[in-house]
Amino acid sequence: MSDEELALLNDLLSSELGIIFAESKREILESRLRPRLAALRLRSFRDYYLQLQYANGDGASERRELARAVTNNETYFFRESYQFEALFEQAIGGIKDHSAQPGVIRMISAGCSSGEEPYSLNIFARENAFRAFGWSVEIDAFDVSDARVRAACAGSYTETSLRGVSPEQVQRYFHSGDGRYHLKPMYRAGVRIRLGNILDRASYGLPAMADVIFCRNVLIYFSETSLRRAIANFAEALRPGGLLFLGHSESIIGLCPDLEPVRLGSCIAYRRV
Ligand SMILES: C[S@@+](CC[C@H](N)C(=O)[O-])C[C@H]1O[C@@H](n2cnc3c(N)ncnc32)[C@H](O)[C@@H]1O
The missing domain is CATH 3.40.50.150 (Vaccinia Virus protein VP39)
Incomplete structure (x- = not known):
């Protein structure tokens, strides 16, 4: 993932979900999004960004996939009780x-x-x-x-x-x-x-x-x-x-x-x- 791709995706993630991946977390973001690129047969993270941003209809459903892919869902009962x-x-x-x-x-x-x-x-x-x-x-x-x-x-x-x-x-x-x-x-x-x-x-x-x-x-x-x-x-x-x-x-x-x-x-x- 290039610097430009990281910046584009971070802009979108921050405005849609609030989340941002620091430079040091770039590889984590890459590994979470790679399966989406494969599923959509896209060649680059830039193409994935464009898909999220501009694809009609599919853009919205892909945003749900994005939320699933990038969120950290760790939790357990009575945490910090x-x-x-x-x-x-x-x-x-x-x-x-x-x-x-x-x-x-x-x-x-x-x-x-x-x-x-x-x-x-x-x-x-x-x-x-x-x-x-x-x-x-x-x-x-x-x-x-x-x-x-x-x-x-x-x-x-x-x-x-x-x-x-x-x-x-x-x-x-x-x-x-x-x-x-x-x-x-x-x-x-x-x-x-x-x-x-x-x-x-x-x-x-x-x-x-x-x-x-x-x-x-x-x-x-x-x-x-x-x-x-x-x-x-x-x-x-x-x-x-x-x-x-x-x-x-x-x-x-x-x-x-x-x-x-x-x-x-x-x-x-x-x-x-
Ligand atoms: C690490 S878990 C924490 C769960 C629980 N609050 C706890 O402390 O155990 C963070 C959760 O926040 C959700 N989350 C992240 N951004 C969100 C947003 N913009 N709106 C609603 N939920 C969000 C994630 O999907 C994830 O399930």
Whole structure:
């Protein structure tokens, strides 16, 4: 892949998906896109760029293939669960007091991959139901990869997804069979999963403003322009006082005046002013 091809593809990836591949990640991008070039019988990455940019009809379907090919979908149940603990043990009271829709706590999982994050959140909500007695938790989860959205809707997992779950918890939350683990229906209820793009606020499909947004281990792959657009969208989707949680290696301090950092136990979240 030439410098020019990397720059063209990065422009397109950044504006469509937010993602950018640094010079040092060029080979990763190449290896992820090579199967697409082969499938389409294209000779160069430039031809692939032109196909994405200009082909009628096919351009749109190829963009779905592109999202599948370039995204890193790594995730597992109860990942960074100290954030769920902080949310339910320390913040839930304040969230109820200022909820946009009394009786409902509305959460978003943005970049939900195959569903481990929103389902973990839902499990925590059910285990902590006594902290918000009489309230329902609704979770809108979305991802830009249609393959991941289908996997999330299926709610069926291998052991890899359960590496952070104890054997007792596996028994409690999953039915097992055929070497797979199927999340029990009661832990799927209340989670809506859809295809959506963090850069396109309308695609979140929210019926009302959100109280909490989780967007973890997604923005690390974003260009700076897209990062700013993403957090402006989150600020718009959150009601005043609502909370944004990012992955532990991600920070937006100083990037958006509408989102101020707050300490919750051992973690930092961002509160909509
Ligand atoms: C590394 S996974 C993280 C999954 C989960 N949030 C976690 O922390 O375990 C990143 C996910 O973000 C999704 N993603 C990347 N760009 C996106 C965008 N613009 N809109 C929605 N999802 C996106 C990818 O498809 C991928 O499934």
